Amino acid sequence: MGVVNVTPDSFYDGGRFFDPGSAIDHGRALMAEGAEILDVGGESTRPGAEVVPLEEELARTEPVVAGLAGAGAQISIDTSKRAVAEVALREGATLVNDVTAFRADPAMAGLVAASGAECCLMHAVGNPRTMQDEPRYADVVADVKAFLEERLAFAVREGVAEQRIMLDPGIGFGKSAAHNLELLRRLPELVELGRPLLVGTSRKGFLGRLVPGAPGPEGRLAGTIATNVMALERGARVFRVHDVAPVRDALTVAAATLGGRWSQSPETRTPTS
Numbered sequence: 001m002g003v004v005n006v007t008p009d010s011f012y013d014g015g016r017f018f019d020p021g022s023a024i025d026h027g028r029a030l031m032a033e034g035a036e037i038l039d040v041g042g043e044s045t046r047p048g049a050e051v052v053p054l055e056e057e058l059a060r061t062e063p064v065v066a067g068l069a070g071a072g073a074q075i076s077i078d079t080s081k082r083a084v085a086e087v088a089l090r091e092g093a094t095l096v097n098d099v100t101a102f103r104a105d106p107a108m109a110g111l112v113a114a115s116g117a118e119c120c121l122m123h124a125v126g127n128p129r130t131m132q133d134e135p136r137y138a139d140v141v142a143d144v145k146a147f148l149e150e151r152l153a154f155a156v157r158e159g160v161a162e163q164r165i166m167l168d169p170g171i172g173f174g175k176s177a178a179h180n181l182e183l184l185r186r187l188p189e190l191v192e193l194g195r196p197l198l199v200g201t202s203r204k205g206f207l208g209r210l211v212p213g214a215p216g217p218e219g220r221l222a223g224t225i226a227t228n229v230m231a232l233e234r235g236a237r238v239f240r241v242h243d244v245a246p247v248r249d250a251l252t253v254a255a256a257t258l259g260g261r262w263s264q265s266p267e268t269r270t271p272t273s
């Protein structure tokens with residue numbers, strides 16, 4: 001899953017693809033690198049980010065979804081606003097990536113159900129302005145697992161077909177570096193929920209803090225690759241990244257080493273051997 005952020009303030013690529021034409025070009029470039037899904041977002045969720053008004057988020061995302069739909073990749077809309085998802089689905093998106101797991105607007109579940117789209121339900125604590133204020137858990141993996149189980153049950157109750165749901169531990173959303181590492185290490189416990197897991201570690205802050213010099217986002221590609229390879233080995237099936245080509249190559253080699261293949265297509269988002 002390649003990231004297409006149509007925002008001025010995303011933590012890594014903010015402002016680079018803010019104009020719709022450059023976002024569409026970027027999406028096509030990520031497809032050429034091997035992205036099977038493009039995740040289009042019009043609101044940053046980085047710690048401290050401000051909420052984007054509905055009209056603005058629509059103006060950012062609609063032309064990019066419309067411009068990329070039909071180009072060959074599955075289009076995902078990264079939003080917690082139902083109206084933004086609704087327009088994107090109309091324009092050709094078939095996956096709703098809601099980092100609030102339908103908590104911001106519970107009616108999002110009904111929209112996804114009625115459209116027959118897929119969705120990704122992610123764990124997060126608080127909102128982007130507060131989520132990194134000393135996050136605490138009794139047992140981070142058990143807490144995230146119980147949350148995802150509850151949100152999965154909610155979505156199914158609202159009519160979303162279970163086979164259309166992916167789950168995501170929400171790396172960096174209300175978690176310390178130690179929490180992120182523990183979630184990645186114990187990913188097999190989340191695989192037990194029976195749904196494909198998506199992970200998003202790409203260039204996130206904890207990767208910088210682990211290595212000498214504490215590099216900023218520009219210097220976190222090696223950590224991104226390391227964590228995605230490890231997540232593959234521990235059962236993740238969709239990898240949300242800014243850098244498709246190097247991560248695709250790393251995952252392909254890792255999967256071959258493990259003796260299997262990996263694929264992100266909806267029919268085969270399960271381990272293959």
Ligand code: HH2
Nearest residue numbers: 005010011044045046120122168171200
């Ligand atoms: N991470 C980000 C945004 N959306 N969605 C899912 N499902 N999982 C993630 O880990 C995830 C996500 C944050 O990354 P990015 O989009 O690059 O930054 P920003 O939120 O600043 O735009």
